[in-house]
Amino acid sequence: MSHSTAATLRIRKLPSPARIGVYAFLISAAAFFVLPLYIMLVTSVKSMEEIQLGNIFALPISFTIEPWRAAWSSACTGVACEGIRGGFLNSLAITIPSTILPILFGALNGYALSFWRPRGANLLFAVLMMGAFIPVQVMMFPLVRILAMLGLFSSLPGIVLVHLVFSMPVMTLLFRNYYASIPQELFKAARIDGGGFLRIFFQLMLPMSVPIIIVATIMQVTGVWNDYILGLVFAGRDNLPMTVQLNNVINTTTGVRLYNVNMAATILTSLAPLTIYFISGRWFVRGIAAGAVKG
């Protein structure tokens, strides 16, 4: 079934004009998609003089790593000139707990919903799924006030909690659907053997959930790392994630814009999700399809 494509039916020895057309389209499309990354890369290793000379498409005449060093440790964000190194560490500090906790709660929710099915839980789940469609702005001000009341506004635990709130629908759905494909008999057998709620979860279900945990991790890490608006509002000045610091570096600079430093900073910010993407390949696509079913 997976090889059922148009071309199988018209295999020829020489490339037909249609084949050439197919490749021409795909290659020009690929060029368009690669172009911005290419321009970012070559710009980030050029000197400012070379950039002012004018050809953004040209390869660097003299290669320099200096913009990368500046972006990492000395670019100015308007207040201080410490580069986006701090933002990297902040993003790391935000992303790790904001990946582990939502996955843990998502798995626990999915497990309880699929196997224990307490009365009324499905209604709760339905409301949660509706919540996935609420624009963040609708919840933003009340959340700021609630976190302020709890003393968590502008703090690391605060931003982690916010990520937990906003990722709960998708994470719960992901695990609920995954557990729906596991036979109920397995669960019943574990119950007869005397397994309790937590024991079955940790010893039976979690070890079986590795594939979906990988998908969930990819989704959460890229999602949290790429978040801008929540970090901007909830993280507080000491925890600003890399995306916010990147925007500050580029959009608040006064005077001459250091395009090479800006591009290096942009690539540095994208490095984590891009690495995950290039390594994970098909798992990443699975995550998209899974995230797509929210609602």
Add this chain to the structure above:
Amino acid sequence: MKTKPNHWKKQATSWAALLPMALIVVVGYLGTVLWTLKISVSSSRTFPTNDFVGLTQYLRLFGNDRWLLSLHNLAVYGVLFIAATMLIGFLLAVFIDQKVKGEGVLRTIFLYPYAMSFVATGLAWQWMLNPEAGIQHAVRKAGFADFRFDWIADQDMAIYTIIIATVWQASGLVMALMLAGLRGIDGEIWKSARIDGIPAWRVYVSIMLPMLGPSVATAFVLLSTAVIKLFDAVVAMTQGGPGIATEVPTKFIMDHLFGRANIALASAGSVVMLLTVLALVAPYLYARSHATGYREGA
């Protein structure tokens, strides 16, 4: 058979496990939405007040030129972004589906922008489109002194630059969804189409496209949510400018929440957004709840 006390214990343990979810649903989702609703019918400025002013804020909102322009921009953006992303994504999927060499590489190339943040891609595009430094500058230096490509600095065209950048970012997503859909369609269709002498493009348009219904719906919902959320790309690329030419509702709301200390007006704006979203997704959710079994084994 379960005994009564055992049953109660079972219910209690599972509800205890679901307590965080219940809290988030009741406080985090329902509570915050109701609170915003309440603020939107008050006269709150910096802090929430308890008075009731009816629909005053909504009237003020729809008398606000900036808000009306934001809505207009979002409508233009939404229609063009979804149409272009769907079309390009579908074309990429169809062309990749022709048993081409290097399929893996091509897919990787078309989808990588989706892994980056809108802030990062927005900043890269902002620079490429910058008339003084980007493409226009390069082409002029190459000898075409009259070449003009300054949309990002042009009030009438700036919104289209945001469309270009975000279409570039999201097309791969549609491609991935459509390609998965195409691969799930029975190959027999091709055989019968060939016997009947139907050209391949007609098979794609008249047979495949309708059969891709679920993939199309999924892509549509994902892209629609991206439209409603549009904020990062605008902030990174134009900051709403030139002037207020590329203002969008999310930015209007954020500015009034945090910069202009008018939380009641901002809340009215977010309620309008919420109603728009509900109007858009309600048919989809309705269809989903009636298509039993769909996605059950995802």
